[in-house]
Amino acid sequence: MSSKGDLTRRQIIAKSMQLFSVKGYFNTSIADIVKAAGLTKGGLYGHFRNKEEIWYAVYEECGRVWKSVVFEGVREIADPLARIARLIENSLKNYLGGRVFEGGCFLLNSLVDLAGQSPNMSHHVLKGFQGFSKLIHVWLEEAEEKGLLREGLNLVEIANFLVISLNGAAPLFAASKDPAVWRQTMGQLNYYLQTLRKEN
Amino acid sequence: MSSKGDLTRRQIIAKSMQLFSVKGYFNTSIADIVKAAGLTKGGLYGHFRNKEEIWYAVYEECGRVWKSVVFEGVREIADPLARIARLIENSLKNYLGGRVFEGGCFLLNSLVDLAGQSPNMSHHVLKGFQGFSKLIHVWLEEAEEKGLLREGLNLVEIANFLVISLNGAAPLFAASKDPAVWRQTMGQLNYYLQTLRKEN
Numbered sequence: 001m002s003s004k005g006d007l008t009r010r011q012i013i014a015k016s017m018q019l020f021s022v023k024g025y026f027n028t029s030i031a032d033i034v035k036a037a038g039l040t041k042g043g044l045y046g047h048f049r050n051k052e053e054i055w056y057a058v059y060e061e062c063g064r065v066w067k068s069v070v071f072e073g074v075r076e077i078a079d080p081l082a083r084i085a086r087l088i089e090n091s092l093k094n095y096l097g098g099r100v101f102e103g104g105c106f107l108l109n110s111l112v113d114l115a116g117q118s119p120n121m122s123h124h125v126l127k128g129f130q131g132f133s134k135l136i137h138v139w140l141e142e143a144e145e146k147g148l149l150r151e152g153l154n155l156v157e158i159a160n161f162l163v164i165s166l167n168g169a170a171p172l173f174a175a176s177k178d179p180a181v182w183r184q185t186m187g188q189l190n191y192y193l194q195t196l197r198k199e200n
Numbered sequence: 201m202s203s204k205g206d207l208t209r210r211q212i213i214a215k216s217m218q219l220f221s222v223k224g225y226f227n228t229s230i231a232d233i234v235k236a237a238g239l240t241k242g243g244l245y246g247h248f249r250n251k252e253e254i255w256y257a258v259y260e261e262c263g264r265v266w267k268s269v270v271f272e273g274v275r276e277i278a279d280p281l282a283r284i285a286r287l288i289e290n291s292l293k294n295y296l297g298g299r300v301f302e303g304g305c306f307l308l309n310s311l312v313d314l315a316g317q318s319p320n321m322s323h324h325v326l327k328g329f330q331g332f333s334k335l336i337h338v339w340l341e342e343a344e345e346k347g348l349l350r351e352g353l354n355l356v357e358i359a360n361f362l363v364i365s366l367n368g369a370a371p372l373f374a375a376s377k378d379p380a381v382w383r384q385t386m387g388q389l390n391y392y393l394q395t396l397r398k399e400n
Contacts, residue, residue, distance in 0.1 A: 022316045022317065023317065024227065111372070116374065158388065161385060165364060165365045172329065180360070184361055
């Protein structure tokens with residue numbers, strides 16, 4: 001692909017991301033995207049066959065951005081519980097509080113937008129969240145093996161609960177723009193995480 | 201209003217609730233509502249001036265349904281922490297797990313759908329969630345006065361966190377239809393609530 005073609009493709013993805021985030025997928029038309037990207041319909045169809053294909057490219061790009069923010073400085077932390085705490089801080093303070101996407105979390109918004117209307121697309125988003133939860137689960141298992149956790153914890157349940165709570169902060173922050181939403185969620189998730197640690 | 205008129209009005213609200221829940225507010229047209237309710241445009245405009253007015257009526261009706269499920273048997277519980285536990289159970293097992301609204305939680309979906317597009321309407325939904333959090337806060341204060349809580353807790357933060365976590369379960373359950381979502385959230389929120397109790 002020529003570098004000009006590549007630039008156009010990235011422009012389509014960037015403008016679509018903005019439109020999908022704020023207006024929603026179904027409410028955004030190909031005509032909206034063509035207009036926002038300053039293209040002709042033919043220019044757009046040279047890069048994507050349809051709106052669904054654009055959505056998958058936008059999702060991939062959002063996932064890349066999300067990962068770069070949420071995993072920043074995480075993997076080099078040796079203590080798996082401190083690693084999870086950093087993941088929580090990155091997710092709430094830097095990703096959500098940093099207002100990385102206009103209109104809130106594109107990934108969560110997509111889930112709400114697509115559930116009940118497009119099983120394939122909402123399943124795709126769901127798989128992303130499940131992967132995130134699975135990774136936290138692996139780190140909790142590592143914490144357990146290192147003897148850092150109290151006895152008898154349900155690690156799958158804890159991992160899912162963390163993802164659920166992080167997701168819960170997104171729409172309330174998007175609507176209120178009140179930093180208390182992510183700050184308070186961070187405060188309580190940190191407290192919760194500490195209660196899992198074995199007392200010394 | 202005649203009882204026939206009242207019936208038509210309720211029919212418009214019921215059909216709009218379904219359409220807004222599944223398709224979203226902006227993606228639902230007056231023509232969609234007219235068709236789903238089996239009316240003429242004139243028949244609809246005899247009851248509502250515009251789509252926004254219908255949304256407010258739908259929101260009110262959803263709020264009524266939500267309250268009837270979420271507060272069932274709650275107020276008669278003397279221990280404020282047990283009262284909050286029942287609220288959590290009702291919200292997750294009976295409201296979310298009971299699939300009261302098609303397409304997930306209408307209230308949360310509205311927040312995602314409207315944030316960034318209609319400040320007035322999303323503010324209206326947000327006020328509902330804030331009222332819910334305020335009530336939990338009052339019950340936590342009651343628990344504190346009764347000496348049931350550990351020292352030094354941030355009760356506003358705890359109340360908001362509970363609402364945030366409950367909200368986080370809604371989109372993941374709507375997309376996955378997996379009861380583990382509400383069950384695991386209930387398990388961990390109950391555990392969390394117990395950690396707030398003063399040890400005897």
